[in-house]
Amino acid sequence: MLGLIEIRVWALFLGIAAAWILFVNVPHVLHPQGGTEAPVCEGRTMAQGDLCRVDVRGTGVKQLGFEEMQQRDRDGHHDTAVIWTIVGSGAAFLSVLFVVPMGKSRKLSARSGKRGKTASAARPGRTPRAR
Secondary structure, X not given: OOOHHHHHHHHHHHHHHHHHXXXXXXXXXXXXXXXXXXXXXXXXXXOOOOEEEEEEOXXXXXXXXXXXXXXXXXXXXXXXXXXXXXXXXXXXXXXXXXXXXXXXXHHHHXXXXXXXOOHHHOOOOOXXXXX
């Protein structure tokens, strides 16, 4: 079982990873990049006026032009950035979740005013009495 210190260390690493993921991907979500580079079709760089045969799931084969392939590439990059932004946000949430409640639960148990022996502090061989 991981102790409090180990969990907080893992939460710190998770928080750093989340910050990096968000730092890299959020700008791509808010300001999509141009897509000025020429698209690639079957390993060859396309030129203006070229057509590319693309198998679209459920609808069969379509022929897409240069501009349509550029738009398809832009959309793919944007979708990837959105997915990684969601992953980074989830990692940041988990990082905070691992750190914050642990600090509060210790303070709450100290403030509750319960004194005496608990089940874990009882002497070996004896069972604590129910109140």
